[in-house]
Amino acid sequence: MGSDVDLMAFLHEHGDQQFCRACLAFAFEVSLPAVDSTLAVVGQQTALAEFPGQCAICGRLAFVTGLERRSARPPEDRVLQLVLDQVGRFLCPACIARRLGLNIGTAQKAVWQLRGSSGVRIDGPACSECGRRGLVVGPGRQKSFAKTVGRARHVPETKREPRSDPYAKAIVEHITTAFAEDAICTWCLAGHAGVPIEDVRERVQRVSSHIRITTKPGNCPECGRRDTLFSLGGGQ
Structure with a gap:
């Protein structure tokens, strides 16, 4: 194959069509492994879809490759949604690509x-x-959320603020969830809980x-920043 630029130009020229590996190999006079490696390179530069379908050249049903639809969600958004839905599971780029109908290069780029x-x-x-x-790739801090929130729910109701106070309830839910089972710094806690950085200490004090x-x-185990670290220490 002349170059990944040639293949990218070909796919853009036929943006609404998909092609099997055999026809691409024949069209560019290269081997099937060369097609695979070049598609992986192109997939990291432009989003490519890969799924069972009909080749636009030979008409056979096979795994075909083409440009992602313009209406499709960005690959990184789809990969993130897939990962967050797979609680406790980790997936390699090849399995992610197969699940989402993406080219391996596109899946690898989305993961990174x-x-x-x-x-x-x-x-x-x-x-x-x-x-x-x-x-x-798999769920990060969220994989411990359920266990952490479960620990928070064991706090005696008499020691919680009234259920009628939605602000207090939100603080407990957000901050205990963000803690998971690890220590976490002020900055990461703010990001996880959706709390302004200047309000974190006051909200932690209330909780x-x-x-x-x-x-x-x-040093925060998540971002590496040297800071005050917060962690759950059990119910009072």
Whole structure:
């Protein structure tokens, strides 16, 4: 194949069509492995869809590749939604690509674009679907949310603020959820709980009258920033 630029130009020229690997190999006079590797490179530069369908050249039913529909949600949004729906599971880019009908290069790029997302963990255990070890992605801090919120619910009702106070209830739910089971710094807590950074300490103080919260200086395990770290210390 001349270059990934040639293939990208070809796919853009036929933006509403999809092609099988065999026809692309024949059209560009290259091997099937060369088609795969070039498509992966192109997929990292422009979003490509890959799914079972009819090839626009030969008409056969096969796995075909073409440009993502303009109306489709961005790949990183779809990958994030898939990851957050897979509680306790980790997926490799190949399985993500197969699940979402994406080219492997497009799936890989989407995964790396999610590295800064607080809800995602990269480089976890083996893929829960195919067993492959290597780069996998799964829920990050959120995977501990259910357990943490469960701990918060064991706080005696008499020690909570009145249920009629929605502001207090929101504080408890947001901050205990954001804590998960790890220590967390002021900045990350603000981002997780949707609380203005200047209000975090005051809200933590309110919650600490109902749930034991410990504070200590250290490096945040999430962002690495040196700051005051908050963590759950059990019910009072």
